[in-house]
Amino acid sequence: MKAYSTYRNLPPLAGLSSIAEAMKSGLSVEQCVTRLKRHHYAFKRLHHIFTARITAEPIYELKTAFSLHAHICAEHTAVLRKRVGEMREPPLGLEEIPHPSLEIFFDEILGAPTTEELLLGLYEKAVPSLKGALERHIADTNPLADQPSVRLCRFALLELEDLLRFGRQAIASLIDEPCRQRSSEWLRLLEDCLASAGGLGGTSEPRQVPVHRLHSVKPYVYDRVPRRDERFPDPYNMGVNAEVFLYDPKFPPEPKTLMMFYKRLREIDVPEMMASIIVETPDKPWDYYRDMTRQLWDEARHAMMGEVGFANLGIDWPKDVMVNFTWSLGLNTQLKPFERHAVLYFIEQGLMPKNGKRFEWEVGLASHNPLSALFQDYDWADEVLHAKIGRDWYLSQFKNTQEAIRYGDESWSRVLMNWGKGRADGLRQHRNWWPDAYRAACRTWGVEPDPEVLAYSTTYETVRADLKELTGSA
Ligand SMILES: [Fe+2]
Numbered sequence: 001m002k003a004y005s006t007y008r009n010l011p012p013l014a015g016l017s018s019i020a021e022a023m024k025s026g027l028s029v030e031q032c033v034t035r036l037k038r039h040h041y042a043f044k045r046l047h048h049i050f051t052a053r054i055t056a057e058p059i060y061e062l063k064t065a066f067s068l069h070a071h072i073c074a075e076h077t078a079v080l081r082k083r084v085g086e087m088r089e090p091p092l093g094l095e096e097i098p099h100p101s102l103e104i105f106f107d108e109i110l111g112a113p114t115t116e117e118l119l120l121g122l123y124e125k126a127v128p129s130l131k132g133a134l135e136r137h138i139a140d141t142n143p144l145a146d147q148p149s150v151r152l153c154r155f156a157l158l159e160l161e162d163l164l165r166f167g168r169q170a171i172a173s174l175i176d177e178p179c180r181q182r183s184s185e186w187l188r189l190l191e192d193c194l195a196s197a198g199g200l201g202g203t204s205e206p207r208q209v210p211v212h213r214l215h216s217v218k219p220y221v222y223d224r225v226p227r228r229d230e231r232f233p234d235p236y237n238m239g240v241n242a243e244v245f246l247y248d249p250k251f252p253p254e255p256k257t258l259m260m261f262y263k264r265l266r267e268i269d270v271p272e273m274m275a276s277i278i279v280e281t282p283d284k285p286w287d288y289y290r291d292m293t294r295q296l297w298d299e300a301r302h303a304m305m306g307e308v309g310f311a312n313l314g315i316d317w318p319k320d321v322m323v324n325f326t327w328s329l330g331l332n333t334q335l336k337p338f339e340r341h342a343v344l345y346f347i348e349q350g351l352m353p354k355n356g357k358r359f360e361w362e363v364g365l366a367s368h369n370p371l372s373a374l375f376q377d378y379d380w381a382d383e384v385l386h387a388k389i390g391r392d393w394y395l396s397q398f399k400n401t402q403e404a405i406r407y408g409d410e411s412w413s414r415v416l417m418n419w420g421k422g423r424a425d426g427l428r429q430h431r432n433w434w435p436d437a438y439r440a441a442c443r444t445w446g447v448e449p450d451p452e453v454l455a456y457s458t459t460y461e462t463v464r465a466d467l468k469e470l471t472g473s474a
C-alpha cells in the first residue's frame with residue numbers, strides 16, 4: 001500500500017477520496033439501502049407537513065417558505081426513490097414505515113396545534129436530525145463504492161442548510177423563552193421518539209423509552225380554509241378588477257404594472273389552493289406530487305414577485321392594496337380536489353394565447369419598468385411548465401381536450417364568490433383601493449396622477465362573467 005502512487009501524483013480516484021479512504025469497509029448495499037429509506041421517509045413526511053400547513057398558516061412569509069421547503073423536500077424524495085431503485089429490484093418497500101417511533105415523530109409535528117410548535121418541531125428537531133443522518137451516511141459509507149449516494153446526500157445537505165437558516169431566523173423572530181418553555185414537554189417527546197428509533201438514520205442503539213402521543217392522539221385533519229395575517233385586512237375585497245383595467249387599451253402601461261404586481265401578489269392564493277389538491281389526493285405516483293409541488297412553489301414565487309414590485313415602487317401594499325383570498329376560499333370549501341385541479345387547468349390554458357402571459361410581458365416592456373418586464377418574462381416561462389404539468393396530470397384523465405376544458409369551465413362556474421353576502425357584518429365592503437395605490441406610485445414616479453386612471457372603479461361584481469377565464473389566479 002505504501003508504495004502505491006498515481007501517475008505523476010495526479011489526484012487518485014477521480015478526486016473522490018484518497019486510496020486509503022476508499023479501502024474502508026463502509027456500508028454494505030443492504031445497510032446503505034436501509035439508511036436511504038430512512039432519509040426518504042423523512043423527506044417524504046416533511047414534504048407532506050410543509051404542504052399541509054400552508055393553507056391555514058396565517059403568516060405570509062411562512063406560507064412562502066413552506067412552499068419552497070415542500071418543493072425542496074419533494075425533489076430530494078424523488079432522487080432518493082430513484083437511487084433505491086438503482087440498487088434493488090422491486091418491490092422497493094418505499095411506502096413502508098422504517099420505525100413506529102419515527103411515524104409518531106412526524107405525526108406529532110404534523111399535528112402541532114400552534115405555528116410556534118410547528119416551527120420548533122420542524123426546524124429544531126426534524127431538519128437537524130435529518131441533516132445529522134445524511135452527514136453520518138457520508139462519513140460511514142465507502143466514498144468510491146457508494147459515490148452516487150454520497151453525491152445525493154451532499155446536494156440534499158446544501159439545501160437543508162438553507163431550511164435551517166430560515167428556521168433559525170423564524171424562531172428568533174416569533175418564539176420567546178416562555179413560549180419555548182410551554183413546549184418543553186412536547187419537545188422532549190420528539191427527542192424520545194428519535195431515541196426510540198435509534199436516531200433518524202437508525203445508527204444509534206435504540207433506547208427503550210415509552211413514547212405517548214400528545215398532538216397526534218386523534219388522526220390529523222387537514223384544514224382547507226385559508227387564513228391570512230393582519231396585513232390582509234380585507235380578504236374578501238373584490239373592489240378592483242385588475243383584468244378589465246389591464247386589457248383596456250385607453251390606459252397607459254405604467255399604471256398597468258401596478259395591476260400586474262397586484263395580480264402576482266394575489267397569487268398567494270394558488271399555493272393555498274394547490275396544497276389542498278396535493279394533500280387531499282392520495283395514492284398518486286411520486287412524480288405527481290413532485291410536479292404539483294414545483295408548480296405550487298412557482299406560484300408562491302409569483303406572489304413574491306408582486307411583493308418586490310410594490311416594495312420597489314414604494315407602495316405600502318398592506319395599507320394601499322387589498323389582497324384577497326376569495327379564490328382559494330371558494331375552491332377549497334366548495335369543490336372536490338379534482339374539480340379544483342380542473343379549474344386550475346381551465347384558467348391556465350386560457351393564459352397562453354395573445355390575451356394572456358405574452359400580453360402581460362409586452363405591457364411590462366412598454367412600461368419601462370424593467371422589474372415588471374423581467375418578472376412577467378419568467379412568469380410566462382413558468383406558465384409553459386405549468387401547462388405541461390396540467391397536460392400530464394389533469395388532461396390525461398380525459399378522452400379529449402375539449403371535454404377536459406368543459407369540465408374545468410363547469411367546475412369554475414359552480415364556485416360562488418358571494419359578492420353581497422356578509423356586507424352587514426362589515427365584510428365585503430369592496431372598498432376601491434385603486435386611487436390610493438396609484439397615487440402612491442405617482443409620488444415615486446414624480447408625476448401627477450392621470451385623472452382618467454385615477455377614476456378607475458370597475459369591480460368584479462358585474463364584469464366577471466365576461467372575463468371569467470382571465471379573473472382567476474395561476
Ligand atoms: Fe402564477
Ligand SMILES: [Fe+2]
Pocket residue numbers: 299348382383386474
Ligand atoms: Fe401558473
